[in-house]
Amino acid sequence: MANISTSAIHEEREAYTPPIHRIPYDILSAIFLDICYKDASTPLRLQAVCRSWRDILLGTPLAWARIPVGINLEGRHYDLICTYLERSHNLPLHLHIDALTDSRIIEKLRESADRVRCFQGRDRPISRIISPPLTFSNLEKLSMYGTRTYKDYLIAGWNMGMFPNLTSLDICWSDEYLKFISTSTGLPPLTELVVSCENTVALDTILDKCSQSLRLLHVTTVFQSPTEDRQRVLRVFPNLCYLNLGFHSSSPKGSSWSFNGLAPNLEFFYGEGIAVPPVDIYGVTALGIDQQHDLSTFSKLKMLYIAGEPVFALDVIRDLNDRPWLCPELSQISVERHLETIKEAAELLNQRAKTTGRKVEMDFGVRRINLLDQWRETMNVDQPTSFVP
Numbered sequence: 001m002a003n004i005s006t007s008a009i010h011e012e013r014e015a016y017t018p019p020i021h022r023i024p025y026d027i028l029s030a031i032f033l034d035i036c037y038k039d040a041s042t043p044l045r046l047q048a049v050c051r052s053w054r055d056i057l058l059g060t061p062l063a064w065a066r067i068p069v070g071i072n073l074e075g076r077h078y079d080l081i082c083t084y085l086e087r088s089h090n091l092p093l094h095l096h097i098d099a100l101t102d103s104r105i106i107e108k109l110r111e112s113a114d115r116v117r118c119f120q121g122r123d124r125p126i127s128r129i130i131s132p133p134l135t136f137s138n139l140e141k142l143s144m145y146g147t148r149t150y151k152d153y154l155i156a157g158w159n160m161g162m163f164p165n166l167t168s169l170d171i172c173w174s175d176e177y178l179k180f181i182s183t184s185t186g187l188p189p190l191t192e193l194v195v196s197c198e199n200t201v202a203l204d205t206i207l208d209k210c211s212q213s214l215r216l217l218h219v220t221t222v223f224q225s226p227t228e229d230r231q232r233v234l235r236v237f238p239n240l241c242y243l244n245l246g247f248h249s250s251s252p253k254g255s256s257w258s259f260n261g262l263a264p265n266l267e268f269f270y271g272e273g274i275a276v277p278p279v280d281i282y283g284v285t286a287l288g289i290d291q292q293h294d295l296s297t298f299s300k301l302k303m304l305y306i307a308g309e310p311v312f313a314l315d316v317i318r319d320l321n322d323r324p325w326l327c328p329e330l331s332q333i334s335v336e337r338h339l340e341t342i343k344e345a346a347e348l349l350n351q352r353a354k355t356t357g358r359k360v361e362m363d364f365g366v367r368r369i370n371l372l373d374q375w376r377e378t379m380n381v382d383q384p385t386s387f388v389p
Helices: 006-015 025-038 042-046 051-058 071-076 078-087 103-111 123-129 175-183 201-210 226-230 310-322 342-356 368-379
Strands: 066-069 093-097 116-122 141-145 168-172 192-197 216-221 242-247 268-271 286-289 303-306 332-335 361-364
Touching: 025 042, 025 051, 042 051, 042 078, 066 078, 078 103, 093 123, 103 123, 116 123, 123 141, 141 192, 168 175, 175 192, 175 201, 192 201, 201 216, 216 368, 242 368, 268 368, 286 368, 303 310, 303 368, 310 332, 310 342, 332 368, 342 361
Parallel strands: 066 093, 093 116, 116 141, 141 168, 168 192, 192 216, 216 242, 242 268, 268 286, 286 303, 303 332, 332 361
Antiparallel strands: none
16 A cells, blocks of 8 residues: 555546536536525526536526525625526525615515515515515515614504415514514414514414414513513414423523413423423423423423533433433434533433434534424424425
């Protein structure tokens, strides 16, 4: 081996490694789609590499269906928006909007209202596009975030009847928008609701209207007074399968908004800082904890999320190893923080696997906001394809 030159090794490797221009068109197209899904501005960079890549992108309309509308893109050219709209043909659009002041772009996007499947970004720029008399008849997901500090006149003309097919609503620190949505007529039956807010009155109103259809609920709030909580009415959520409750970092621990309902078909539950769960959780298949729980009562558990101090996570893993009959179907542990004792944790789970015959995968650095995606992946719950153009 010592007599073999470096150049000979490279020649041998290249003989078995096909150059990129030999990779089949459909495979490269799929690779480009995956990259463009992660960064909507990627098609512009990829098409500049070579003529072959440009031809592939021009023949892949789906790569242009996620349109980034922000400071950099908007500031360069109105024509770029037109390029995305043209090259995506008539496919449903997923708009990422961070900044928007050019009236030409606003009007151009309004002309494509029937194609918009998802709005995502800052609340004020989005509200400049969404205004009567337009109806966004194919909009299924609306995801907006704000600054928590101002009142907005832009939503005065909104009516939720403008979005007859809306199923997913994500409002982050935009209490004025949340309040308007809760009081608006024509609110469609939502299946997914993600809310971060200060005033939970609007949240309760939306839950009253969507209790029968809601499947996924993720809530982050600031401190709520006991008086406000006592005024709420018990609801039944027959289809709710995912419930994630938490509080803002500035709130006292354990002050998260209290879910007041019955969820007989719940599959996932995590209540940040909540010692006594507000619902019956012993039939869930996925659970989040940040304090001691008797895991012997969770016989169906397949996924476990451990938040809080790393030492707590290690104690839980030790307990699972010491009592291998706990959670016999467990296959995934996700930990909020990175463990300095990761080697010990891995060894404990390997020992458990030798005893039970079932391997448990482990992830670290998983934030509460990412639990929905983690749950979907672990439990093989498909995200609606309409949300991913």
